[in-house]
Amino acid sequence: MDDISNKLPQLSPKVKATQARDLAARAKRIKDAIALLQSEIQQLELQGNIAPTDTWVMRYKARFKKGY
Secondary structure, three states: OOOHHHOOOOOOHHHHHHHHHHHHHHHHHHHHHHHHHHHHHHHHHHHOOOOOOOOEEEOOEEEOOOOO
16 A cells, blocks of 8 residues: 655645644533533433423424324
């Protein structure tokens, strides 16, 4: 298998450090977003059922069985 690292342009240490900081910042934002979503999910679960159990979403409209 061919080593691809030999074909890539060599980056200066300053550029590598900047890329590493950018990557770390993006990873932190992703972790924070996941934590926020998990918190929101937990709050929704604590509220219990919001809609009747036989309700579903179809093309952005709530639908439910007749006679409920």
